[in-house]
Amino acid sequence: MDECKLLLENLPVKIFYKDEKSIYLFCNESFARYLHIKTGEIAGKTDYDFFPKDIAEEYREYDKEVIRSGQRKDKEWRYWKDGQELIFYTIKLPVKDENGDIIGILGMALDMTERVKLERDTVRSxxxxxxxxxxxxxxxxxxxxxxxxxxxxxxxxxxxxxxxxxxxxxxxxxxxxxxxxxxxxxxxxxxxGSDGKEKTLASIHEIVSAILTLAETQLRKDCIKIKLNIPDNLPKILVNFQEIQEVFMNLISNARYALNQKYSKSHRNKILEILAEEITMHEHKFVKTTFYNHGTGIPAYITENGIRAKYLSYGIVNDHGGKLTINSIEGKYTKISIILPAIREVFLLKQNK
CATH class of the missing domain: 1.10.287 (Helix Hairpins)
Structure with a gap:
């Protein structure tokens, strides 16, 4: 018995057991960690205790299908949690007693999120x-x-x-x-792009100008006005030029989409503002570039982590020792800032790591 428990606890799969009324009786350590509880705390709980009502109802209906059919059911589930889309492949099996009557459901869930993301990234690359x-x-x-x-x-x-x-x-x-x-x-x-990850000195003005050279015609066609406020005396940054271009192009594309969704024709508020300034954080100098539009905003149910994962090349900013901040109200505006260390601060930040 101890060997079976040890096996269940170390399997890289989330395992749980419910009775015929969809009440949890047992789960392994992996599933408990996912729910942020201890294994002994799950007994007597239902899906309503751990998931939003609509998702819990879907899970229970899935349980009923297993009970009614008496057959194994496989299904892929996709939903948002803490701002991140999660993807699980689940298997549910009816558990029968010695008389053949169904007394419960054995469930297994495999987290496919990273695998699917890797496949998507490979295809996209x-x-x-x-x-x-x-x-x-x-x-x-x-x-x-x-x-x-x-x-x-x-x-x-x-x-x-x-x-x-x-x-x-x-x-x-x-x-x-x-x-x-x-x-x-x-x-x-x-x-x-570039063949490697080499970084060169660049100015924000240089990066934005290069991107607008490519995007300005389409923005003008969509009746989107561009307002630039990028001082000439900003310190330079040490970046992989093409990667930061990709981030900025992504932000401009998202802003264009949001503005076109809200305003189908020309409008006085159909404006994309790009602002840059030197700031100080934790006694270090940074260059902050903000992309500001009065478009549709970002849906309220998507948290900041979700926005980073879904809409932006957050990893690129992070790899440059930078920071990404988001301020948005659905239906009103979106303000996203990319904060990158000024060149004279890059080496100090590396020494402090």
Missing amino acids: GYLALLGELTAGVAHEINNPITGIINCAQILLNKSSEGSREKNLASRIIKEGDRIANIVSKLISFAQ
Whole structure:
């Protein structure tokens, strides 16, 4: 008996036993930890004691199906807890006495959250890699003829007399050609990313400008106004440029979606504000960049941890020694700040770890 108990306690599966009325009688240590209780505290409890009413009712209906059918039932469950989507694969078996009557339910639950997340990330990484290759290829194809157009326009400019219509047209062609070439260059850089995790000195103004070069046309098309307040004298930060670009692009995309959901057409409040400032935390200097919009806001049932996991590249910010803060009211606004250590503080923070 002790050997069986030892086995149950060490299995990487959540195990529980209920009677025919869905009242818990026993669970192993893994399931108890998940419920934040001790194993001896589960006896006499029901799902209503541990889960929201709607989820508890689903679980009990699932129990009834097992009792009615007398058959094993397998099911994948997805729900939110503490702001994180959890995924469990469950198996429930009817327990019968010596007469064949069902007297309870034996349940097992395997946490699939990390596995599913890893699979998603793998698929996403492969998709992004392919998309990056395609984007870079298209960008290079655009870049070659643009270079030819600029060179031809330069020849026309050199041969045209001062003040002539031809010279004016040539100047405009060169100006617009250079703008396209700049966009293509930024697109190639964003698509290809970096080969490793190396970090370089960069300014917030530089990162935001690179992203807006790619996103500004779409924002303008959606009638979204951009308000920038990024002082020129902010200290630089040590970052993986492409990774922080990804974070900022994600925030801008989320803001665009929220604003379009709330305002289908042009509106005076259809504005995305991007603000940057130097701040001090725990006697260290940081650069704080805030993305502020009056869109739909973030649903109230999703906590800050859930927002980080679901919407943002929080791991990237964390890897840079930074912090992410969220302030949002559903239906009113969302204000998300990325706080990264200033360059003169990076080495001090590393020494203090």
